[in-house]
Amino acid sequence: MSFMNKPAHLAKRMEDIRTFHVMNILAQAKNMERAGRSIIHMEAGEPDFSTPQPIVEAGKAALMDGKTQYTAATGLPELREAIAQYYQHRYGVEVAPRRIIVTPGASGALILTTAAVIDPGSSLLLADPAYPCNRHFARLFEGSAINVPVCAETNYQLNPELLSQHWRDDSVGALVATPANPTGTLIPQQHLAEMARFCAGRNGVMIVDELYHGLVYGDQPSTTLTMGDNVFVINSFSKYFGMTGWRLGWVVAPSAYVDAIDRLAQNLFLAASTPAQYAALAAFEPATIEILEQRREVFQQRRDFLVPALRELGFEIPVVPQGAFYVYANCEHFTDDSFSFAEKLLEEAGVAITPGIDFGEHQAEKHVRFAYTTSMENLKEGIKRMGKWLA
Numbered sequence: 001m002s003f004m005n006k007p008a009h010l011a012k013r014m015e016d017i018r019t020f021h022v023m024n025i026l027a028q029a030k031n032m033e034r035a036g037r038s039i040i041h042m043e044a045g046e047p048d049f050s051t052p053q054p055i056v057e058a059g060k061a062a063l064m065d066g067k068t069q070y071t072a073a074t075g076l077p078e079l080r081e082a083i084a085q086y087y088q089h090r091y092g093v094e095v096a097p098r099r100i101i102v103t104p105g106a107s108g109a110l111i112l113t114t115a116a117v118i119d120p121g122s123s124l125l126l127a128d129p130a131y132p133c134n135r136h137f138a139r140l141f142e143g144s145a146i147n148v149p150v151c152a153e154t155n156y157q158l159n160p161e162l163l164s165q166h167w168r169d170d171s172v173g174a175l176v177a178t179p180a181n182p183t184g185t186l187i188p189q190q191h192l193a194e195m196a197r198f199c200a201g202r203n204g205v206m207i208v209d210e211l212y213h214g215l216v217y218g219d220q221p222s223t224t225l226t227m228g229d230n231v232f233v234i235n236s237f238s239k240y241f242g243m244t245g246w247r248l249g250w251v252v253a254p255s256a257y258v259d260a261i262d263r264l265a266q267n268l269f270l271a272a273s274t275p276a277q278y279a280a281l282a283a284f285e286p287a288t289i290e291i292l293e294q295r296r297e298v299f300q301q302r303r304d305f306l307v308p309a310l311r312e313l314g315f316e317i318p319v320v321p322q323g324a325f326y327v328y329a330n331c332e333h334f335t336d337d338s339f340s341f342a343e344k345l346l347e348e349a350g351v352a353i354t355p356g357i358d359f360g361e362h363q364a365e366k367h368v369r370f371a372y373t374t375s376m377e378n379l380k381e382g383i384k385r386m387g388k389w390l391a
């Protein structure tokens, strides 16, 4: 069959671009559902809530008004202004709108930033486990990732010590997420500041992905924006703002890099989606924030239920996740192969989760990720099914 044919030529780098195993799990879960099985989805990395109504209305109005042509590559000026005001309101931080570049999701922002700083043969420090696309971005631009193994003792995050231990002469910087995917853990502000200083001392950059910042349960972190002129801050309308499918995010670049990011945006994307940008203007309105804050409370209730319930079943969770909507759990009490564990859990108990292998290699076979992006009722049912299955 033609779709089984090998491509005539595939770039060498494609050997290093790996699939997301969770996509296979998701496809299998959907097939099982079509065949009539009931599945509890704890694999999806996106909110189960749809986009808040005020944002939808603003998007609809933009479409009806014919706002369908390209914006500037850096984004709609009103939106860049609104994002700058958000930093003022939320963090008390002044940022010039010209430093804010609107992108197709945090993904677009990560691509622009890594393209701007990675030289062929250079390296970028990442945590292992971490969001897997980042190491692929390093590879795409002919650099490589230094995947630094991290564990519960460092909150599953890079810290200044690990950074200086693993930094190489060819390193151009470090990329971290706080809170992180898959662990939901935060990096202390002091560590962020020290790491930014360390990178600056070596002419390197610090890229901080703050896309789960809106979803922190407890003391609210302040932004890394103020921690030096070698710091890129990435954020998104996807998770907290409930706009995954609209594909909209942003990067706040240091002034000296704005021109480079602008040129890259012009060439790579032309611009982010115009109707999405108009819709996002409503994201910061008090009525929208009220909805989003209610949702944050719901996520927190789910976390507070899920962590002890999983521990009760025998999963080890040494660090309580402070944000995002993930629990990264050690499953070695049950298996030394988390991949087949996840497969069997789906097939035999109808619960879909993500195996550790999707986030790196360090102790991946001992870990799985649970996403609490489903209702409390479903979470309870998932725990019940797992309890029976594990027994």
Ligand SMILES: Cc1ncc(COP(=O)(O)O)c(C=O)c1O
Pocket: 045, 104, 105, 106, 107, 108, 131, 177, 180, 181, 209, 211, 235, 236, 237, 238, 244, 248, 249
């Ligand atoms: C840590 C992290 N960064 C970036 C992204 C990309 O998000 P988006 O492109 O939808 O904004 C994700 C998505 O799951 C993520 O978990």
